[in-house]
Amino acid sequence: MSFEKLGVIKPILSAIKELGYEKPTTIQTRAIPLVLAKSDVFATAQTGTGKTAAFGIPMLQRLRNVTPEARVVRGVIISPTRELSIQIYEDMQSYAKNMSLNIAVFVGGKDLDTQQKILKEGVDIIIATPGRIMEHVEKGLNLSHVEIFVLDEADRMLDMGFMKEIRKIHPLLPKRHQTLLFSATYSDKVRKLSKLILTKPEFVETSKKNSTVDTINQVVYLVDTDKKAALLAYIIGSRNFRQVLVFTRTKASADELVLELKKDGLKCGIIHGDKTQANRLKTLNEFKEGKTKVLIATDIASRGLDIEELPFVINYELPSIPEDYVHRVGRTGRAGRDGMAISLIDIYEKYDIKDVERLIGMKIPQEVVEGFEPDPTIRRRDQEELKLKSEHKKVEVKRAKKSYKKPDAAKKTPSVKKTPSVKKAVTSKKRKTTKRD
Numbered sequence: 001m002s003f004e005k006l007g008v009i010k011p012i013l014s015a016i017k018e019l020g021y022e023k024p025t026t027i028q029t030r031a032i033p034l035v036l037a038k039s040d041v042f043a044t045a046q047t048g049t050g051k052t053a054a055f056g057i058p059m060l061q062r063l064r065n066v067t068p069e070a071r072v073v074r075g076v077i078i079s080p081t082r083e084l085s086i087q088i089y090e091d092m093q094s095y096a097k098n099m100s101l102n103i104a105v106f107v108g109g110k111d112l113d114t115q116q117k118i119l120k121e122g123v124d125i126i127i128a129t130p131g132r133i134m135e136h137v138e139k140g141l142n143l144s145h146v147e148i149f150v151l152d153e154a155d156r157m158l159d160m161g162f163m164k165e166i167r168k169i170h171p172l173l174p175k176r177h178q179t180l181l182f183s184a185t186y187s188d189k190v191r192k193l194s195k196l197i198l199t200k201p202e203f204v205e206t207s208k209k210n211s212t213v214d215t216i217n218q219v220v221y222l223v224d225t226d227k228k229a230a231l232l233a234y235i236i237g238s239r240n241f242r243q244v245l246v247f248t249r250t251k252a253s254a255d256e257l258v259l260e261l262k263k264d265g266l267k268c269g270i271i272h273g274d275k276t277q278a279n280r281l282k283t284l285n286e287f288k289e290g291k292t293k294v295l296i297a298t299d300i301a302s303r304g305l306d307i308e309e310l311p312f313v314i315n316y317e318l319p320s321i322p323e324d325y326v327h328r329v330g331r332t333g334r335a336g337r338d339g340m341a342i343s344l345i346d347i348y349e350k351y352d353i354k355d356v357e358r359l360i361g362m363k364i365p366q367e368v369v370e371g372f373e374p375d376p377t378i379r380r381r382d383q384e385e386l387k388l389k390s391e392h393k394k395v396e397v398k399r400a401k402k403s404y405k406k407p408d409a410a411k412k413t414p415s416v417k418k419t420p421s422v423k424k425a426v427t428s429k430k431r432k433t434t435k436r437d
């Protein structure tokens with residue numbers, strides 16, 4: 001398949017050629033014709049599959065005719081984070097470089113009045129986070145001419161609690177408009193949202209539910225908590241990793257890890273929710289330019305990061321939500337390139353990794369790095385462990401009860417004859433049986 005055959009127009013063809021897009025990815029092949037045919041689309045696509053172009057290219061094509069003297073907002077793309085919004089904006093700008101469309105990105109952390117001025121000058125397509133677009137709506141932004149409405153990474157948006165904003169924005173759109181819903185994962189919440197905002201949608205599913213990208217090699221290294229930072233430094237140093245993205249579960253452990261790696265002479269960038277937007281962008285650019293070879297990030301920051309040919313992702317800690325594992329490792333192996341995802345797992349994460357494996361439907365190989373073998377005497381003794389144990393026990397008891405009903409299992413039960421009360425119960429049962437016989 002080629003972009004020409006999908007009906008993409010010349011100005012866009014020459015722009016994407018410059019970006020090195022030779023042929024469309026699967027999601028693009030399937031979604032572009034549907035969007036051009038004005039259908040509502042519900043697409044589940046993994047991160048890194050080329051989904052931005054899958055909605056961006058046909059959107060630009062549909063909205064290409066501009067009346068410069070009477071510009072109104074005709075396209076809206078909502079995305080969950082500032083970074084992702086900016087990434088989409090940059091992609092859209094490069095696809096539209098031979099067109100006369102005005103595209104703007106409105107995210108928090110930037111001056112609202114400056115964005116208002118841009119709006120007044122005339123904008124065709126807005127890319128925004130849900131909170132910021134609502135602020136503009138409150139200041140009079142008119143969405144009644146919108147022809148195409150896109151919700152990108154809808155699952156993430158719902159996880160972040162943006163349903164309220166989406167419910168407010170939706171009625172402001174005209175009755176006849178096209179909606180494109182893109183989500184990396186497929187959950188009940190997303191399905192409910194799709195029922196609310198889509199009309200007779202076409203479904204595009206390019207991957208197994210929650211599966212990770214095929215080109216990513218995944219491995220788990222078992223290690224004790226207090227040796228994680230040393231192992232991380234060892235992996236980066238001994239394998240000469242030039243560009244590696246490291247994920248922590250919390251802002252605090254990201255901050256701690258920076259200090260630890262500094263001791264090993266590794267200069268790291270750090271991106272998390274407490275950093276300003278300007279700081280995050282500066283850090284990201286330094287990483288992209290190779291000025292820092294390690295970038296430490298939390299999950300919130302992970303969504304918008306698009307770094308060309310990122311070869312390694314390391315989960316210093318597993319995410320608290322298994323779905324975030326898919327998003328994290330999706331930062332590597334993008335658009336068919338090879339990538340590697342390493343997870344450093346301590347004893348506290350042994351159930352978390354099982355949840356991840358259940359979600360992605362595959363077992364991730366577990367290995368031990370020489371010199372970093374976990375201490376076999378360390379056992380989890382925390383409350384969570386006890387809770388998990390009792391939950392597992394409950395399941396076992398249920399199973400045991402079930403098997404008790406089986407005739408051959410029943411025969412084995414008299415072996416529990418230790419306490420007198422149990423003995424009595426067993427004997428009376430026996431007697432009953434004798435009577436009945």
Ligand code: AMP
Nearest residue numbers: 021023024025047048049050051052335
């Ligand atoms: P996305 O899933 O939209 O974040 O895209 C992932 C990466 O793939 C980005 O760096 C895109 O520029 C790149 N990409 C998208 N479509 C293609 C294509 N058809 N050929 C090559 N690279 C692409």
